[in-house]
Every structure is written in C-alpha cells, then in structure tokens.
Amino acid sequence: MTKIDVHHITRVEGHGNIKVDINKGKILMCRLEIVEAPRFFEAMLRGRHYDETIIVSSRICGICSVGHQLAALRAIEDAFNVKISEQEKCLRRLLNCGEFFESHVLHIYFLAVPDFKGIKSVFPLAKTNKDVVVHALNLKRFGHYIGGVIGGRLIHSTTTDVKAMSKLPTKKELEEVLKRLHEAKEELKQGVSILKGLKFPAFERETEYISLQKKGFYTLLEGNIYSSDVGEISYKNYRNVVNEYIVDYATAKRAKHNRVSYMVGALARFNNNGQWLSDDAKQIARDLGLKSPCYNSYLNTVAQFVELVHVADDSIAAAESLLNMNLKLEERSVVVTPGSGVGAVEVPRGTLYHEYIFNDKGIVQDANCVIPTGQNVNNIEEDFKALLPGISKKSQKEITLLLEMLVRAYDPCISCSAHMLDVEFV
Amino acid sequence: MAHILILSIGNLLRRDDGVGPAALKLLSEYPKPNVDYVNGGTDGLALIDLISQYKKVTIIDAVNMQMPPGTIKRFKPEEAKIYVKSDSLSTHGFGLAEVLELLMQLGGETEIDIIGIQPKDISLGEGLSDCVRDCLNDIITLIAAQS
Numbered sequence: 001m002t003k004i005d006v007h008h009i010t011r012v013e014g015h016g017n018i019k020v021d022i023n024k025g026k027i028l029m030c031r032l033e034i035v036e037a038p039r040f041f042e043a044m045l046r047g048r049h050y051d052e053t054i055i056v057s058s059r060i061c062g063i064c065s066v067g068h069q070l071a072a073l074r075a076i077e078d079a080f081n082v083k084i085s086e087q088e089k090c091l092r093r094l095l096n097c098g099e100f101f102e103s104h105v106l107h108i109y110f111l112a113v114p115d116f117k118g119i120k121s122v123f124p125l126a127k128t129n130k131d132v133v134v135h136a137l138n139l140k141r142f143g144h145y146i147g148g149v150i151g152g153r154l155i156h157s158t159t160t161d162v163k164a165m166s167k168l169p170t171k172k173e174l175e176e177v178l179k180r181l182h183e184a185k186e187e188l189k190q191g192v193s194i195l196k197g198l199k200f201p202a203f204e205r206e207t208e209y210i211s212l213q214k215k216g217f218y219t220l221l222e223g224n225i226y227s228s229d230v231g232e233i234s235y236k237n238y239r240n241v242v243n244e245y246i247v248d249y250a251t252a253k254r255a256k257h258n259r260v261s262y263m264v265g266a267l268a269r270f271n272n273n274g275q276w277l278s279d280d281a282k283q284i285a286r287d288l289g290l291k292s293p294c295y296n297s298y299l300n301t302v303a304q305f306v307e308l309v310h311v312a313d314d315s316i317a318a319a320e321s322l323l324n325m326n327l328k329l330e331e332r333s334v335v336v337t338p339g340s341g342v343g344a345v346e347v348p349r350g351t352l353y354h355e356y357i358f359n360d361k362g363i364v365q366d367a368n369c370v371i372p373t374g375q376n377v378n379n380i381e382e383d384f385k386a387l388l389p390g391i392s393k394k395s396q397k398e399i400t401l402l403l404e405m406l407v408r409a410y411d412p413c414i415s416c417s418a419h420m421l422d423v424e425f426v
Numbered sequence: 427m428a429h430i431l432i433l434s435i436g437n438l439l440r441r442d443d444g445v446g447p448a449a450l451k452l453l454s455e456y457p458k459p460n461v462d463y464v465n466g467g468t469d470g471l472a473l474i475d476l477i478s479q480y481k482k483v484t485i486i487d488a489v490n491m492q493m494p495p496g497t498i499k500r501f502k503p504e505e506a507k508i509y510v511k512s513d514s515l516s517t518h519g520f521g522l523a524e525v526l527e528l529l530m531q532l533g534g535e536t537e538i539d540i541i542g543i544q545p546k547d548i549s550l551g552e553g554l555s556d557c558v559r560d561c562l563n564d565i566i567t568l569i570a571a572q573s
Contacts, residue, residue: 106471123524126531133532141475155472 002392004400016412018403020384022392030384032377032407034252045367050076050336050358051162057354057369058156061413063106066099066151067347068369069160070221071354076162078236079341079358080334084164087325090318091165092221094177095150095157097315100220101143101184102154103348104266104304107411108195109136112301115405116198135190139308142184146315149173164330171323178319185280185312188305195288195305201402204295205386207379208258209268210241212346218269218276218310220346226272228293229258235344238353242370252374261378264350265410266303267294278313281306297383298409304348336362349373349411373412380410428462431480432569433473435466435487435522442495442545442558446486449565456570470525477529482537484569487522489542496557497544498564503530506540541565 004020015036021029041060045053053072058065070092077084109132110122119125126133147154149169159167169177213232214223225233225241233241242255256262270277270285274292277285285291285306290299340357350372357366383406391399432453434446447465454463462480466473477483491499508523526538543565546555554562 110471123527123531126528130532133528137474140471144472144475 002396002399004396004403006400006404016407018384018400018407020388020399020403022388025389025392027385027388030381030388031249032380032384034250034377036251038251042367042369045356045364048364050079050334050356050362050364053354053356053364053367054160054162055156057367060369060371062155063103063413064099064347064349064352065156066095066147066154066160067345067352068354069157070096071343071345071347071352071369072356073160073162074221074343074345075341075354075356076334076343077341078343079339079356080337080362082162082332082334084332085330087322087327088164088330089221090322090325091150091168093318094146094315094322095160096220097311097318098143098145098147098150098154100311100348101139101308102147103143103411104308105136105139105143107348107408108191108301108304109133109139111411112405112408113194113198115401115408132194135187135194138187139184139191142180142187145180146177149177162334163332166329168327168329169322174319174323178316178323181312181316181319185309185316188284188309188312191305191308192284192287195302198301200296200298200302201405202296203298203383203387203406205297205383206293206295207382208262209271209293210257210262210264210375211269211272211351212344213272216276218273218278218281218314220311223344225344225351227257227262228268228272235353236342238342238344238355238370242353242375244370244374250377252377253370254378255370255375256378261382262375263297263379264372264375265300266307266348267297267300268350269346270294270303270306277306277310280313281310284309297379297406300409300411304411334362336360347372349413350375371413373410376410376412380407380412428460429481430461431477431483432461432463433466433477433483433485434464435473435485439550439552441547441549441551441553442543442555443488443548444552445488445543445545445554445558445562445565448554448559449486449562449569452562452566453569470521473522473525474528474532477525477536477538478534480536483539484572485522485538485540486565486569487540487542488545488548489540491542491544493544494557495544495546495555496561498561498568499542499544500539500568501542502539541568 002022006018017033019031054069057068057072060068114121144154151157152159159165209228212219212223213226224235241257244253271293288302290302338360343354345352353370355368356364359365434450436443436446438444450463450465503526
C-alpha cells in the first residue's frame with residue numbers, strides 16, 4: 001500500500017495538498033485539494049462603478065495583476081461597445097509582455113528548475129549554478145522594466161483606464177524598451193542550453209486543450225475560445241465552456257467541457273496556436289524538441305519558455321509600431337448602457353474570463369471571474385490517475401516528487417482559484 | 427541615481443506590519459539629495475534588483491525579535507540569524523529573509539542594514555498599535571542621523 005500525503009505543496013502560489021492512496025496497484029484515492037480560503041472578490045466588485053473594476057480585480061493576483069486589469073477592460077469595452085485604437089492595442093501588448101516575462105521566468109527558473117537539479121529551492125541553486133540565477137534575474141529585470149515604463153509599475157499598473165492609458169511612454173523610453181527587448185532575446189538564447197539540460201519525465205495523456213484563438217495570430221488579448229475537441233466557440237459563451245462545479249474537499253471551483261477535464265495555459269496555447277508563433281519562437285521550440293500536439297503536461301514549462309521568445313518578438317513589433325505613430329493621450333467616450341460584458345484574455349497560466357452585469361449608471365450588479373488554475377485542477381487530477389499506475393512500483397519519495405513536479409508544471413496560482421459558493425437556502 | 431536607498435517593507439493591511447511604510451511616508455516629506463525613498467511593499471523578488479543598484483540600503487521592517495512591542499533595533503543581516511521561510515510577517519512566499527539570503531548567495535556588494543521594529547499586532551486590519559506608532563519619531567531620528 002502506498003499513501004502520499006503532501007500537506008501544502010511547495011513552490012506554487014498558494015496552498016494545495018496532494019492525497020493519493022494506492023493498494024495493490026489500484027488507486028483508492030487521488031486528489032489535488034485546494035485549501036485556500038475564499039476571498040470574495042466577486043462580492044467586493046458588486047456595487048462598484050465600472051472603472052473601479054480594473055483597480056479592484058487587479059488585486060486578485062500580484063502576479064497576473066495586468067491580466068486581470070486587461071480582462072476587466074475587455075469586459076467593460078464589450079458591455080459598452082467601446083472600440084480601442086491601434087496605439088492602445090500596442091501599449092497593452094507591451095504591458096502584457098512585462099507580465100509574461102515576470103511570471104514565466106519566476107515559474108521556469110525559481111519554481112520548476114530546482115526539481116531537476118535535485119534541490120529544494122532556488123537558494124542552493126545560487127550556490128551551485130549562480131549563472132542560472134543571474135540569467136533568470138536579468139530576464140525578470142526586463143519584465144519589471146517594461147511594466148514600469150508602460151504601466152507606471154508592473155504590479156497593479158496605474159496607467160490602465162477604460163478611457164485610455166493615462167500615461168504614454170516617451171520616444172526615448174520606447175527606444176530603450178526596444179533595445180532591452182533585443183537584449184532579452186539574446187538572454188533567452190542562453191536559456192535554451194539551460195532548458196536543454198533539464199530531463200523532463202516521460203508521460204503522455206491527451207486531453208482537451210482550450211485557449212483563445214484568432215486565426216493568423218498567436219493571440220493573447222483578443223479572439224474567440226478554441227477547443228481542440230470542438231473548435232471555435234464565442235467568448236461570450238464562456239459559461240458553456242467552463243461549466244463550473246464544486247467538490248466537497250476543495251475550495252476552488254472546477255471546470256469541465258467536452259470531457260471530464262481540459263487544460264489551459266502555455267501548452268494549450270502552443271497546441272492550438274503554435275503555427276502562428278514567431279519564426280524565432282518556432283525555431284526555439286524545435287531546438288527544445290517541443291512539437292505540436294504535445295500531450296506531456298510536464299512540458300508546459302518548455303512551452304512557457306517558447307512563449308517568452310514569441311512575446312519578445314511581438315513586443316518588438318509593437319514598440320516599433322508605436323515609434324512610428326504620433327502618440328497622443330486619448331480619451332475615448334464611454335456611453336453607459338445597462339447590460340453585461342465579457343472579457344477573455346490569455347494570462348500566463350491560461351484563459352481568464354471576467355464578466356460584469358452593469359445597471360444604467362454603470363454600477364456592477366454581478367461579477368464573475370473564472371481563473372485559469374481552477375480550470376486546470378481537474379486536468380491535474382486526471383494526469384495523476386494516468387501517471388500513477390506506471391510509477392506505483394517506485395519509492396514513495398519518487399512518486400511524491402513526480403506528482404509535485406506535475407502540479408508545479410501547471411504553474412498553479414492557487415490563491416486566485418479559491419472562490420466561495422453562492423448558496424441559497426430553501 | 428542616488429547612492430543611498432531607504433526601503434520600507436510591509437503590508438499596510440496587516441496593522442503593525444505597516445510600520446515601515448508609515449515611517450517612510452514621514453521620512454519622504456523631507457527629501458535629501460543622494461537618498462531615494464522606496465516603499466517595497468510585499469513583493470520580495472522584485473527587491474533584489476532594486477537593492478543591488480545602490481551602495482547602501484537601509485531597510486525598515488517589522489521584525490519578530492522576541493522583544494517588547496515597539497522596540498527598535500538596528501542590525502546588519504550577518505548579525506542576525508534570519509530564517510528563510512514564509513511566515514505571517516510577510517504575506518508572500520518570497521519575503522525579506524529570502525531576498526537577503528539570495529543577495530548573499532549572489533555576492534552582492536550593497537551595504538545593508540535593517541531597522542527592525544517589534545510589532546505587537548499583525549492581524550488583518552489598518553492602523554498601528556499605540557506602542558508602535560509612538561516609536562515612529564525614534565525611527566526617523568535614527569535614520570536622519572546616518573543618511
């Protein structure tokens with residue numbers, strides 16, 4: 001009999017437990033328990049003016065704060081039929097780039113790499129592989145820089161507003177951003193040799209992959225939903241995709257669509273939209289042996305690295321476009337109409353949905369935020385079930401490590417995934 | 427860029443954990459050439475780069491020193507055993523202890539000292555305890571004397 005009880009998985013955001021019970025090769029229990037306390041953000045958003053949703057929902061996450069702001073903006077724009085300029089689109093692409101660098105670099109190097117080096121954290125890594133830590137910090141510095149220039153600050157940006165970005169970068173700042181983007185791409189080339197040195201566990205389980213899609217683009221900030229099982233679905237019908245439900249041993253809502261589980265995140269985006277990555281990102285994927293479709297969830301970490309190259313290329317294009325524009329502070333008019341709006345964006349961990357119902361004064365009557373990690377929890381458990389029979393003869397320590405690595409590969413942000421239920425007593 | 431950084435750490439929503447930002451707010455009303463004032467909030471990892479850019483950094487933070495609440499103690503990281511683990515003094519996993527440890531491992535050249543203030547109450551909520559609020563002037567005097 002093998003029992004695994006990992007109380008609070010380390011190197012993930014928030015608190016989750018792994019509980020597994022195998023007897024004579026039969027899985028008796030296999031759970032990923034999310035034990036974070038609910039945070040009531042949707043309730044906090046009710047009664048707020050529409051422009052406050054950007055500020056309040058940003059606080060859901062210190063890592064994906066830009067993503068929440070952009071999802072809220074998209075939802076407001078959807079509700080009030082606000083069109084945004086090319087200038088605004090380019091600025092948002094740059095801001096998002098900062099967040100992807102901060103988040104993916106943190107996950108790849110600080111949370112995932114220690115597993116492959118047989119160490120518990122980044123601290124021994126700084127002793128044995130100082131060059132890796134310095135390299136990671138260089139990439140994070142870039143993310144922080146670009147977030148600061150475009151967003152005022154990277155975490156909880158102060159410039160995003162439904163009327164338009166409240167501050168514009170100067171020509172000199174944009175030139176510096178462009179210079180640093182090219183430097184970041186050079187730095188990423190060093191990362192290839194680091195990633196190549198990591199031996200990822202062999203594992204395959206095909207699942208449904210869900211992401212946004214806009215044909216011709218490796219889209220992050222617009223488009224419809226795409227399922228590898230059923231194809232395109234309007235972003236407005238996201239509730240029919242996520243189908244949230246609960247289990248009695250976790251505080252996070254779960255999601256399922258065409259099967260018992262689906263996957264969102266870098267690997268899902270790579271599988272669905274990989275043909276539209278930049279040329280350099282495609283080359284890096286080939287160098288790292290990542291081919292679409294890839295059914296090994298452990299390789300989500302590699303897909304994140306490939307995305308960094310693409311995001312850098314996309315941001316170079318955005319920065320060059322901005323340098324060729326006559327930038328001016330905008331002030332879009334917002335005509336409030338009662339109704340609802342949906343914002344769907346890709347954040348580092350997967351597809352994020354915000355939906356708001358507004359009254360005729362633009363006050364939020366109801367809010368719904370669906371976070372990527374909640375959508376992935378079922379898929380992680382299904383991966384556990386597929387993985388365990390093949391590794392059940394290994395030692396308890398080895399099984400535990402493989403399960404923890406699998407959870408970490410999804411880069412879960414557990415704090416954000418905990419929601420309270422709406423209940424009605426009759 | 428200035429040579430000296432006065433850096434506050436702490437969460438204003440965890441009562442006395444916000445003593446650093448409260449002191450910094452008062453200090454920054456009296457700007458000095460060559461001194462930058464930054465509220466580092468609670469995002470530990472981002473501080474590594476920031477600290478590395480300065481010759482000298484003074485960090486103001488609520489520190490559990492097992493001393494009476496309101497006690498102020500100035501020390502260098504190497505003078506104390508700082509435990510690397512997340513605890514309730516820092517709401518994020520990568521807190522000040524982790525920043526100092528990583529800076530040490532990477533061989534940073536910045537001279538760091540810490541002004542630690544023993545908190546009384548770090549539960550959820552706003553505002554400082556009386557004994558911690560009363561020591562704000564002493565913190566400012568201590569920093570003003572050296573920078």
